[in-house]
Amino acid sequence: GAVVSQHPSWVICKSGTSVKIECRSLDFQATTMFWYRQFPKQSLMLMATSNEGSKATYEQGVEKDKFLINHASLTLSTLTVTSAHPEDSSFYICSAFGGSQETQYFGPGTRLLVL
């Protein structure tokens, strides 16, 4: 139990395009989901906290108009990277709070490469 999936697992896009990443809690409902960004050989950096049915809370320094987050249901949150640029290339990981242990469970990550 407590499985979180992400789609796509990797994506390559041209500069200027938008990319949507989906995060799903497969066997539990998650009122709160989190989005992280991880650069090579570094720790996870929290980008935003997403609560179902309300606006996401962004961490300082994260552009909310650049990284659009939608949490429309208890099992799905999406992150859209708008007008992507090469510096947005990174590993994006979501997590969902809930499950039998009432903790955060992480997705497998999405690797984004912007050319």
Added chain:
Amino acid sequence: GENVEQHPSTLSVQEGDSAVIKCTYSDSASNYFPWYKQELGKGPQLIIDIRSNVGEKKDQRIAVTLNKTAKHFSLHITETQPEDSAVYFCAASSGGYQKVTFGIGTKLQVIP
């Protein structure tokens, strides 16, 4: 805000030996301390966690200790195996649904 320090950043051990990773935290309100294992190209996987009402927790070869007074907690892996090789992150939170602050990570290499 919370600040979590983790060391060492890299750790090499011989197969069968024990590995210890240590973390300290700054916010006395933190009461939940999960540990994650991250393999290359994958998301973090929760391997063990401890809450502030206990001082030690064990799950087979993995154990975690917590000293709230000193604000530090440690991960102990005994009888290490090559498949234990990964990056391990400690973290602290004031509640499971609250944001988790991660340590910098420890790259563990188990040498066969």
